[in-house]
Amino acid sequence: MSAHPANYSAIVRGAGPTGSLAALAMARAGWQVTLYDPSDAAALVGRRRAYALTHSSCKLLQRLDLWDAMAPHCHPFDRLELRDLGSRSQTAFAVPDAVGWIVEHQALQKELLEACNHHPGVQLSLGQEASIAPDRDQLTVIAEGGRSPSRLDLGIGFSGFRYRQGCLTALVQLDRHCSPTTAWELFCPEGPLAVLPLGEGRTQVVWSAPQQRCEQRTNLSDEAFLEQLNTALPSEVNAIGLHDQPAWFPVEWRIASRLGRGNTLLCGESAHRCHPVGGQGLNLCWRDVETLARLASDPHCDVRSLVRRYSRRRWLDLLGVLLATDFLVRLFSNRNRLLLILRRLAISLLNYSAPLRRRSLNLATYGPKGILLTTGWQQLNNQPS
Ligand SMILES: Cc1cc2nc3c(=O)[nH]c(=O)nc-3n(C[C@H](O)[C@H](O)[C@H](O)COP(=O)(O)OP(=O)(O)OC[C@H]3O[C@@H](n4cnc5c(N)ncnc54)[C@H](O)[C@@H]3O)c2cc1C
The missing domain is CATH 3.50.50.60 (FAD/NAD(P)-binding domain)
Structure with a gap:
């Protein structure tokens, strides 16, 4: 500059x-x-x-x-798995260099x-x-x-306004079978749950849920917390330890x-x-x-x-x-049934269409102007500033 x-x-x-x-x-x-x-x-x-x-x-x-x-x-992650537990559908975004990075x-x-x-x-x-x-x-x-x-x-x-959902964050240890470069965004009926890899199995969990439930979860013993978390996580992801005390904050x-x-x-x-x-x-x-x-x-x-x-x-x-x-x-x-159908349809479309996946990622990366970008990631990275 x-x-x-x-x-x-x-x-x-x-x-x-x-x-x-x-x-x-x-x-x-x-x-x-x-x-x-x-x-x-x-x-x-x-x-x-x-x-x-x-x-x-x-x-x-x-x-x-x-x-x-x-x-x-x-910590770069090259794959983002998106799962909708309500409609039981899923898709994935993969980018060779990185979809994004997690930093403490x-x-x-x-x-x-x-x-x-x-x-x-x-x-x-x-x-x-x-x-x-x-x-x-x-x-x-x-x-x-x-x-x-x-x-x-x-x-x-x-x-x-303030959402009825709060957001609980915790630093957890995953077992060694979990991919170290995959991040997850799980859409659970009570709120989204993100799993963000920090290397060597250390993972930040960002877990949205009704505020009362967030509060209750922060007061659980480590074992009970991990048990609840593992129930929400996909079968490929297994939390085996806690690195810090979970905390929650209101979301606005x-x-x-x-x-x-x-x-x-x-x-x-x-x-x-x-x-x-x-x-x-x-x-x-x-x-x-x-x-x-x-x-x-x-x-x-x-x-x-x-x-x-x-x-x-x-x-x-x-x-x-x-x-x-x-x-x-x-x-x-x-759990609205009409919305469940729409969600399944939208996720099927994403699965079917690579350009649509790319535009969705561009939107998440660059905001509204990202939708207009038709270029691939490599070209996006090399764009003049
Ligand atoms: C408890 C909590 C946990 C969070 N966890 C996550 C998470 O896990 N992941 C995530 O992506 N985001 C998280 N967020 C959101 C994230 O922290 C914000 O997006 C980010 O901090 C915004 O940065 P900021 O610099 O705009 O504001 P802030 O980080 O809030 O910084 C504002 C600064 O202004 C200072 N300040 C206040 N009053 C004055 C004043 N009068 N004069 C001068 N300075 C003042 C404060 O001391 C503070 O340092 C969390 C937010 C909270 C509240």
Whole structure:
């Protein structure tokens, strides 16, 4: 990315995966960036979760020269098995290099903060009270997550709803017969269950179910938890141990009523939240960063027009992904007989048609613009940025 000749400055509020990547992307474009978070580095890194990264995220990391540092922590999976337990139908997506990568938060956040620390354009301000008063010409990027206080202060609404489903996450050990490079998305009537390989049998399970059931499952003994999990998993996948205490969090569908005001813009979960089905969350946040990075490197773009152009460019992708994830959850989390027939038909079509499978994967990888891409994966990976 080219350096910005105007030497603009920005404050990024929130140093989670979105804020730290946004700070780096802007610094690489020549901006002076202050990255602020009330949590200190240990607390930021210490969060227990794992993300599924798509090719759109991988390409962004490559463009920012972060992929080489990140790649050793990213576990590729070359096959995604999709099973609908309700209609008893299944299909699979296979891509020779990788359908995507699974990465643990701790490694990802550590690399991002280290890269921020080493970049002369980023000033880190972690674990202390905010003493930053933005000046009139400065850009403020809000990346404070779903409960963003600055979004509230700006009077920007955050509309949507909370799902009855919650999402339980656990790091489990699978037995040695399970394929180490296959990920699973199982559509169970109570909610989707994703099985994400992290290498050597370690696997992140992302298990959606009614909130009360999530709560009950987090209180089970290890043996009882594994027994319930194995009942839900396909026969080829067998969980034999737990690496951490399962935890659950509520799941929301929300979108900000606007993405910017004046010289402030919203990025990542401050602006949108969606169901974890299909592993869209962080990838969608990072596509915000990608748009921001492109605009930040445009020397003809002043701060206010950057905010306006960012807001205009992000709507289609955000609405498309939020609506698509909600549609998937509603379609698959029930036993309606008509929908069961439709689901079986849709999955048969996917099985029959390789181009349809490719377009579906493109949609999951690049958002709505992915549907228009007719190229194969190899060509997609080699697209000019
Ligand atoms: C409990 C939990 C478990 C999850 N597990 C998974 C999972 O297993 N897999 C998955 O893909 N996704 C998971 N998610 C979702 C995933 O964490 C989000 O998609 C991702 O973290 C969004 O990144 P972000 O940087 O936008 O927001 P966040 O990661 O929420 O980061 C926001 C940052 O802003 C900071 N902040 C807050 N207030 C202020 C302020 N006033 N000023 C400055 N900074 C502030 C916070 O300290 C935080 O560091 C989980 C979410 C939760 C809540």
